[in-house]
Amino acid sequence: MPTYTAPTKDMQFVLHDVLNISAASTPGYEDLEPDFTSAILEEAGKLTSEVIAPLNTVGDTEGCRLENGVVYTPTGFKDAFEKVKEGGWTGLDMPEQYGGQNMPQVIGSAVGEMFSAANQAFTMYQGLTHGAASAILAHGTDQQKDTFLPKMVSCDWTGTMNLTEPHCGTDLGLMRTKAAPQADGSYKITGQKIFISSGEHDLAENIIHLVLAKIEGGPEGIKGVSLFIVPKFNVNEDGSLGERNGATVGSIEEKMGIHGNSTCVMNYDGATGYLLGDEHKGMRAMFTMMNEARLGVGMQGLAQADVAYQNAVIYANDRLQGRAVTGAEAPDKPADPLIVHPDIRRSLMEQKSFVEGARAFILWGATMIDAAHRSGDKDADGLVSLLTPVIKGFLTDVGYDMTVKAQQVYGGHGYIEEWGMSQFTRDARIAMIYEGANGVQALDLVGRKLAQDGGKHVMAFFELVKTFCKDNAGTDEVFDKEFIEPLKAASKDLQSAGMYFMQNGMKNPNHALAGSNDFMHMFGHVCLGLMWAKMGLAARAALANGTGDAAFYETKLTTGRFYMARQLPATALHLTRIQTGADTVMALDAANF
Template structure:
């Protein structure tokens, strides 16, 4: 059975050596001393490896079952959920006013990676609740916050988001779910939603559904969409649970992965709902939840890649196969371990350099969210808005690829279920699809985010990279060669791609959209290049200062050099593809495919 070890040491390195969180002026960051963050991460790592990880295979093999309208979760899930609740983990970064611990979002993100890596399907129950609570916190009335948030922050009640319908996915303006206004100010919600993660289960006393619907008589299309709070069980004025609402689970979807999470078809039959936010402004409220979810999904790509890598590494060290071409490394045994072979090393280095770079990227993104929310910094908000589709799209695409590489290390055993590697690949696959398929993320990046606020935020990103290069170049020849020069070239490629879109996208928008997927990956590679340059600098500084843990920092430098030399040059390939424009992409008539 696969195992999981929480990467707490690497998280501490990113938080303190790279991001220097205690030196930040973001409110609350001065409390993030290394001993404090270390204690939190160690405890989260313990529950991840000892409680959640052993249930990962259980959830995959048992799945969820629907009996008389009630979904039964896999064996052990309810007990584990209680342990997570008792530890206060669901409310780690939620306001104290509603029972949370008010820690920065960056700490919730680090803990979330561990929980997702150990058991993604399980962690989705609390993750979606966090997103729904965030939407209510941002857009709800005081009464709505007081009614729902204390129970949701504790996960006594869980939450969902209901967007997709059988006939429409991304094009939400086509939705048919209706909301009929009632005399008491509530609405009757009728319609069907599909692919609803955690839509029905037996681990909470109530489930608070956030449902997109169109108010009768409202505008057509997306402008007529509103967001509603629709509890599974209605809540009385005194906070107690009342009558069952007109919402039910019609079916559990049979899926490729995340079997331990109940992905439901939800039926709303004149269910009582309450408007969240303004009429016909549902997408504004839902995006609070969707943007948080997209960052969380990007983190899932990293998490599955990391746990798959951990197990592939152990297998490569243990499995004897063939001899090292430069001379036997295990002369007393029948063969050498797999890890001696260059092709296995290449695969493992791809995985390791991605996981560590992606971790830094995700945690940096979390600090931008803290800066935007805690410091009311509009520039930080604009930058993380720009980076959100990159985090979601790039990290889930590459994270999935890395689970396949890990599976490949096992050879035939990677394809056999008893070794557990296929689950990581199957679970990682959904992350490329839900919360907006990655092609949509690329279109959002190129079609909306680049031009947002007159291109201010993408220009700020380029200036950030340029400033980093200028401040740190010329101090050390090896660092310049290994980190600065590759980052400089990759950044130039990214800027050239942006210039191509500006010059050619106006006369033919397809020239930009045909290159959007390459651009998203290119942007992601530059972001990881920036992270590795920052991590390389931190490692070099530690070594120059006479650290007592030289092996850790030397390993970090070697891993970073690998990424900069073997992965970052892919930006040139993406640029070449982008600059071919739309002609070859759009050449065939639909009938000729």
């Protein structure tokens, strides 16, 4: 059975050596001294590796079961969920007013990665609760907040998000679910929603569904969509649970993976709902949840890649097969371990350099969210808004590829369910799809985010990279050559792509959109290149100081060199593709495919 070890040391390196968080001016960061964050990460590491990870295979094998309207989660999920609640993990970064601990997002992200890696299907029950709570926090009335948040922050009640219908996912303007206003100010919600993660289950007393629907008589299309709170059990004025609401599970979907999470068809039959936020402004309210969810999903890409990588390393060290071409390395054994073989190492280095780069990227993103939320930093807000589709799309596309590579290290055993590697691949696959399929992320990036606020944020990104390179070049020739120069070259490719879009996208937007996927990927590479340059600097500084674990820092530098030399140059290929424009992409009649 696969195992999971929480990457505490690596997280501490990113938080303190690279991002130097406790010195940041963001309110709440002043408490984030290494000892303090270490204590939290160690505790989360223990819970995730010892309690939650062992349930990952169980969840996959058993799946969820629907009987007479009741959904039973896999064996052990309920007990583990109680432990998560006891630890107060869902409320880690929620306001104290509602029972949370008011930690910054950067801590929530680090802990969240551990939960996702240990058991993605299990973690979604609390993850969606967190997202729904955030939406209520941002858009709810005081009464709504008081009614729902304490119970959701404690995870006594869980949350869901209901967008998709059978005939519409991306294009929510086609939505058919209706909301009929009632005399008491509530609404009756009627319609069917599909793909509702954690839609029904036995882990919580109540489930708070956030449901998009159209108020009768409102504007056509997406402009007539509103968001509603629809509790599974209505809540009495004293906070106790009232009658069962008309929100019921129709069936559980059979999926490729994340079997431990109940993906439900939900039927709303005149269910009582309460408007969340303004009438017809449902998309705006839902996007609070969606943006959070997109970052969380990007993290899932990294998390599955990490746990798969960890197990691939164990297998590559254990499995004896063949001899090193340069001479036996374990002559006393019948064969050398797999890890002596260059192509196995090539694969493991690809995984390792992605995972560690992606982790830094996510945590850096989280510091920007904190700066935006806690310090009202508009620039940080704009930059993280630009990077959200990159985090979601790039990290899940590449994260999935990396789980496939990790699975491949196992040879035939990778294909046998018993070994657990297939599950990582199958579970990771969903992250490329949900919360906006990655093609939609690329469209969001190129079609919307690039031009946002007059292109200010993408210019700020280029400026940031340029300044970083300028500030850190010239003191070490080798470092310049290995880290700074490749980053400059990649960033230049990205700028050239942006220039191509500007020059050609105006006359025909397809010239930009045909390259959107390539652009998202090259942007991701530049971000990871930046992260590796930052990590390389930090490692070099630590080595110069002579403090800490020299092998750890040397390994960082080697892994960074690998990324810069072998992975980052992918930007040139993406640029080549982008510069071919839309012609060959759009030339065929639909009938000729």
